[in-house]
Amino acid sequence: MDVVSDAISAVRVGRPSSTRLRVGGSWCVRLAPYEGAGFHVVLEGSCWMLPEGGSAICLNAGDAVLLAHGTGHVMADRPADRATVERAVDLPHWADSSVFDSPGDTEVLCGKYRLDRRNTHPLLAELPDVVHIPNRVGRHGELRAAIDLLGREVGAEHPGSAVALPSLLDLLLVYLVRAWMADSTTSRWPAALHDPVVAAALRALHEDPARPWSNDRLAAQVGVSRATLARRFTALVGRAPMAYLTWWRLTRAAALLRTTPDALDAIAQRVGYSTPYALSHAFSRQYGTTPGRYRAGVTA
Template sequence: MDVLSDAVAAMRTGRPHSSRTVRFAPWGIRFPASRGAGFHVVLQGEAWLLPPDAAPPVRLGPGDVVLLAHGTGHALADRPDTPPTDVAPRPDGSWPTPPDRGPVGARETLLLCGAYQLSRVRAHPLLTELPSYVHLPARAGAHPRLRAAVDLLGAELAEPQPGTDAVVPALLDTLLLYLLRTWWLTERPDRATGWSGALGDPAVAAALKAIHRDPARPWTVGELGAEGGLSRAAFARRFTALVGRPPLAYLTWWRLTTAGWLLRTDDLPLRVVAGRAGYSSEFAFAKAFKREYGMAPGRYRREAG
């Protein structure tokens, strides 16, 4: 898997949820803070995002998409001055749907909203470095794959067919990856620095791909630099500047992140987890894991389960 796919997979927990709803003016919804991430798409009409941190309201027109990756509380409304009403998710994580009829002549807004459950114990910087919200305005011809995923998800929710229960979660996973890819590779204001620059830099991206492809391999800085055709010193400088930590420090961080994910999601023996994380002995693995997580691997598995 590539770094973006890995970053999302390592954080994902539970099952994503989505809904396609019509709102009739005046309306306002306040979403509480959560540990996950959420998105909203205006399919028809318009809405206003009332962002976290008292930022100015943001108008959302037809086709606009907004991603809130940090689970911060926020609100949507038909107008910036409409008081929002608190809503709470159901026990399964889905959101209650409003009545499908409104006052005669009321302005309608058709929304597509979704939520993802994420573990932030070892959050990848690809997500933690995102701003409080990502607004992707609709533009003719822009982001065709993202638009196709939105259209497919909207159609599946509007007219469920045999297999919808399997199709919707898969489309939600696809949509999240398209949202992140669109931001990091095309929409981020400064694409020459940070993780946007890392993903777009051939040498650094090649090294990251190698690490994620085979984290257990005993990589050296020279070998990682060779993946992208750079000398050891030049590669180390470029990687550290863009990723925010030296190559072998990132390798260790990702190995232990992978180990934590395996402990949460699988019942593999500890020696197997240790081997997949690049450690030749359970003792060395347990020592490194406790240093990073503050507890032994066995205890982490029990508490995470």
Template sequence: MDVLAEVLESMRTGRPSSVRTDGYAPWGLGVKGSGFHVVLHGGCWLVPLDGTAPTALGTGDVVFLLEGGGHLLADDPATPASEVTAKWLNPGSPVGTLAFGGGGPRTRLLCGRYHLDRARRPPLLGTLPEMILLRAGGHPELTAAVGLLGSELDRPRCGSESVVTALVDSLLLYILRAWLESSDGSWASALRDPAVSAALTAMHDDPAAPWTVESLARRSGLSRSPFAKRFAALVGEPPLTYLTRWRMSGAARLLRESDVPLSAVAGGAGYSSEYAFAKAFKREYGVAPGRYRRHAVTP
């Protein structure tokens, strides 16, 4: 199981969407939520609404932003946001287009939106920055994915909605992988470290297994104490704490998205007793599993 993809999937609460955006100067677009922007033609400014300095974006640049306080995309930092609405392929479709502004030079953007539950951000994503900026060039796989997505938005065809959803998911992975390969943060170090990565892969492959620090250390090729110290330093918490949180994350997803019996949810999380599982789940989420299921809402 791919640890990076699994961790991202644990945060996602709805399907992504993507809009081809044409802004004609003067133009300004207010954006909230997690997502990405790719400059396909021309240039623009990204202006955070928290007062942080604006960033100039040029053709081929890619930027990913967590929700933060929102931001403005505009031909000039001084241009205010306009009230605009995307034209969707179908009601509820993840495929859309947007054209607005004055009669000046055009900037074409590819904008994607993700629904990420930041309140349940896994420890591995604790060092994920509010903004990842990848300048044009140097990321051929990302460039190829952008081209495919742009093609689907330019000419929607049979199956485009499913293709766009898959490509937007892939684009996020490409963005984060490109950042990961150039980052020295603890998350990047954890996934690159052979010992810690081996333990993470084992837990993600089989979260219900009766893992102990000793058995995970054997998977990592280290003795118990050095492994535990290295794991905690890079991941941000001890191995079994991470395992419990990951088990509860998977259980919460099952409770939200399925009607699987509680006994099966408990078993999938490594608990033979529903009572023990319910106690652990309530400690993590603050409510019993049954109540969580009744009140869970997926956007």
């Protein structure tokens, strides 16, 4: 697994949901904050989005927006002033079409992803509240292809749609994160994954977290001195290599507790702990609870 795949897999739970809305005339709706992440893709026409604490954004056909932290916001047919916002219709569910689906010349694909914030990877934590990817010729061709496919699937009754749609929504999330990384010029994690030394070290740790890594062994793996690795890795990742490895092992253990019935000793071996006791002790320090209670809380 690569870092981006691991970051998304660690935090994602359940199935994403979406709906395709067509609106027209004068309309204005408010979407409450959400614990996961939400998105909007304008398929036809245009509209405006006003995020909480932010400036209004004009969305045109082909534009995509990822609200990575579930920020509450207003969607409207025009740049709404505060008085208009106060009169907005509350839309309780991000993928609920019953409130304002009506004939019109603007069509929007809306949806949400369920996320377990306890396992948020710093790459995803660094995403801004609003990631706006404008539709520009020659930019982010994979994202455009995914949007086109989604536009054909959502709301249709094609054979196999029940399987295709969740997979396409997962693909959309990956491409939105990729587009942000490609466009970002100041964020730490895109820089980390473009640095050949740091990227190679991260890849090694993610490919085999159970390996008995040390700073010397990891430095030899990526072909630099221990001092060089420590300096570049810490500057871009925000943690020293072995501190990041410990965090990732426990984050991975949490995901396995949430998604598999595997016994604790099997999970310990998969993430690099010699005994269930060693894993339980480290897990309790990071999460404030035992693995058993964590698993029970997830499945309750």
